[in-house]
Amino acid sequence: MWNDLFVSILALIILILVPLVGVGLLGLDYLFGIVIPYLAFTIFIGGLIYRMIYWAKSPQPFKITTTCGQQKSLPWIKHSRLEAPASTWEVGLRMFFEVFLFRSLFRNLRADLVGKRLVYGSAKWLWLGAILFHLGFFIIIIRHLRFFVHPVPDFITLLDEIDGFFQLTVPTLYVSDILILLGLVFLLLRRLVDAKVNYISYASDYFPLLLIIAIVVSGILMRIFTKVDLYAVKELAYGLVTFKPVLPKAEIGVIFYVHLFLVSSLAVYFPFSKLVHMIGIFFSPTRNLPNDNRMVRHVNPWDYPVKYRTYCEWQEEFRDVLEEAGIPIDDDWCKETQKKA
Amino acid sequence: MYNADKVIVGILVLIIFFTTPFWLNYKRVEALPKPERAEKGEKCIEDTAYMRAYHMKLLDEWRNEKVRESKIYYQSSDGRIYLKSLQRTCMECHRSMANFCGRCHAMFAVKPDCWKCHIAPEEVKKWR
Numbered sequence: 001m002w003n004d005l006f007v008s009i010l011a012l013i014i015l016i017l018v019p020l021v022g023v024g025l026l027g028l029d030y031l032f033g034i035v036i037p038y039l040a041f042t043i044f045i046g047g048l049i050y051r052m053i054y055w056a057k058s059p060q061p062f063k064i065t066t067t068c069g070q071q072k073s074l075p076w077i078k079h080s081r082l083e084a085p086a087s088t089w090e091v092g093l094r095m096f097f098e099v100f101l102f103r104s105l106f107r108n109l110r111a112d113l114v115g116k117r118l119v120y121g122s123a124k125w126l127w128l129g130a131i132l133f134h135l136g137f138f139i140i141i142i143r144h145l146r147f148f149v150h151p152v153p154d155f156i157t158l159l160d161e162i163d164g165f166f167q168l169t170v171p172t173l174y175v176s177d178i179l180i181l182l183g184l185v186f187l188l189l190r191r192l193v194d195a196k197v198n199y200i201s202y203a204s205d206y207f208p209l210l211l212i213i214a215i216v217v218s219g220i221l222m223r224i225f226t227k228v229d230l231y232a233v234k235e236l237a238y239g240l241v242t243f244k245p246v247l248p249k250a251e252i253g254v255i256f257y258v259h260l261f262l263v264s265s266l267a268v269y270f271p272f273s274k275l276v277h278m279i280g281i282f283f284s285p286t287r288n289l290p291n292d293n294r295m296v297r298h299v300n301p302w303d304y305p306v307k308y309r310t311y312c313e314w315q316e317e318f319r320d321v322l323e324e325a326g327i328p329i330d331d332d333w334c335k336e337t338q339k340k341a
Numbered sequence: 342m343y344n345a346d347k348v349i350v351g352i353l354v355l356i357i358f359f360t361t362p363f364w365l366n367y368k369r370v371e372a373l374p375k376p377e378r379a380e381k382g383e384k385c386i387e388d389t390a391y392m393r394a395y396h397m398k399l400l401d402e403w404r405n406e407k408v409r410e411s412k413i414y415y416q417s418s419d420g421r422i423y424l425k426s427l428q429r430t431c432m433e434c435h436r437s438m439a440n441f442c443g444r445c446h447a448m449f450a451v452k453p454d455c456w457k458c459h460i461a462p463e464e465v466k467k468w469r
Contacts, residue, residue, distance in 0.1 A: 045359060049352055056348040146450045148362035150373060157450040170401040171451070227394035230449055235373060241362040242370045250390065282351060301343065 001201055005192070008206035012214055019261040024254045032257045033236055034245045040264035047271025048279055055283045059301040063293055066286040072295075084291040091290050099281060102130055129186035136180025137212070139163065140219075143176070147237040169224050177220050184213050208275055211266055218259040228253040312337065374444045382434035386417045397453065400427060427455060432462050439463060 022028045069083025082103075085091045097103040110123035143159055146152045164172035188209045191201040222228055232248035233256060239246040270276060282288060290296075312334035315322065322329060342348060357364070379385070385392050387399070403425040406412040415423045423430050435441040438461035446453065 041359075045356060048355060052348055052352055052355075053342060056342045056344060059343065145362055145365065146448075149365040150371070150448060152448065152450045153365060157452075160450045161452065167454075170397050227398065229390065229393045231373075231376075231393060231445060234448055238366075238373060242366055244370075250393065253394070279351075279355070 001198070004201065004203040005206050007203045008210050011203075011207055012210045015211070015262060015265050016214065016258055019257040020254060022261075023257040029247055029257075032261055033247055033252075034240065036264050037240060037260060038245075040267040044267035044270055047268075048276070051271055051276055052279060052283070055280075060285055060289075061300045061302060063289050063291075063298045064285050065289045065291040067291050071291050086290055086292050086295070088290060091288060095282070095287060098287060102127055102134075105130055125186065126190065129183045129190065132179045132183030133187060133212075134183075136176045136183060139176040140174075140180065140216075143174070147234050148241045150234075150238055171223060173224065177216065177223075180216055181213070181220075184209060184216065188213070204274055208266075208269070208273060211262060211269070215259065215262045215266065218255060218262060222253070222255050222259060226253060226255055228256045310337075373448065376442075376444045377435070377437055377440040379434035379441075380436045385434075386415070386421070386423055386430070400431075400455070403427075427459055428462075436462050 019032050023032050065084070067084040069080025070078060071084040072079040072086035079086065081090045082094050082097065085094050094103075105127040106124065108123050108126045109120045111118060111120050113119070139159065143156065143163060146156050146160065149156070163174045163176050165175065166173065188206075191197050191205060191209070229248075229250050229252055232250040232252045235246060235248040236252070266275075270278075311330075315329065315334065319329065387395075392399075403415065407425045413425055415425045417423065432438070438456060442453075442455075445451075
C-alpha cells in the first residue's frame, strides 16, 4: 500500500521540521529541551500503565494456549515442555525464549507456488532482522545511560568499550549502530519488496520503522559527522533525570533537538500503537496460559449462576417411578454430597 | 482487574526499569565537574564551541596530516599558525591531562588512546 508509505514519510518530515523551526528559527529551547521530553516521558509511562490495567480488566473466558507439541498426559508419553507448557514454570520458560530470542519468529515460514503446488520452506530472515533491531535498540538505550548518570557506572563503560571495539572512526563507530540499521533497513525493505507483506502493510507499520530509522540516523550523524557540545547535552540530560532541569548556557546544535524530539514522538506514539507489543506479549492469552485444560478447570469469569437440578432432586421427584421400575436409589450418596455442600 | 498481583508487579518493574537513571543517581546527585581552565593563553586555536564539539576530529586530522603527510603546521580560521602537536601546543596551555581532558571524558565513558603513546604533562613533571 504505497499511499500508506507516503503518508508515513510525510508525517516523519513534519516531525523533523517541527524542532528545526521551533529551535532553529524561534529559539524555543526550553520547550523542546525540557517541557516536551518531560511530557513525552509522562505520557509514555502513563500510557503503558493505562494499557496494562485496561488489558488486565478484560476477562479470559477460555484457555486458548497456542500448543505446538504433545501436551502433558500419561507418564510414558513424552511431554513437550516448551510447546505445551503445563505449569507456570514452563510457561515462564516459554515466555523467556519468546521475549529474549523471538522463538516464534524462528519458526517463520515462506510460502511459494512451485508450478501449481504450494510449497513451504524455512525463512529465518525475519527473525534475524527482528533480533538485530531489538537487541541493537536495547543496547543503545542502555548505552545512553552515560548521558543521564554521573558518575558513569562501570558496566556502561564496559559496554561502551565492547560496542566500540573496532575503533573505525573518531569518535568510535558503535557496532550496535550498524546492526540496528541493517535490521531496520531489512524490515523496511521486506515490507516494500515482498508483495505478500506489502499488501498487508499500512501506515502504522511504515511510520514506526521510518521514525526509528530517523532516530538512529540522527544519532549516528550527531556522533560522527555534525558534532554537538556533549558537555551541554549531559548538563541537560542530567538536569532532567535529577529533577533540576536547566538549559545549558552553551548552545547545543539543532540536530540534537531533532533527535530529542523524534525520541519524544516515539515515546508518545509507543503506548497507543503496535509498538506496545513490548507489554502486550506478556498479556497474550495464547502465550501466558499453561496448557492444563485436563488438569485444572478454567472458570469463565463472566459465567452467571445457572439454575440447575441436581441428580438427587431429580431422584426425589421420580422416586416412585424409579422404585417401581427396580432402579437402585442412591440415598447414601445424596446424603454425602449434601453434607459436602 | 484480573491477576492483580502479577499486573502490579509488572507495572512496578516497568516503572523501575524506565527510571533507572534516577535510581543510579539516587542520593549522590552533585554538580557536574567542569574541565579546568587553561593556565595561560587568551584564546584557543579555534573558538570554544567548535573545540568542545570537534576537538577529537581536529586531533585526528592533525595526527594523519602530520605523521603521514609531514604537514606540521596548522593555520587556524583566524590566520594564526600553530605547530600540530598535542603535547607542545594543546598541553602548553591546558597543563593537566587529568583535570582538563580527563574530567569530561570520564563523564561520557570515553577512553581516547592518545595517552598510550603521548606523555601527559603530569608524567613529564615526575621525570624532571
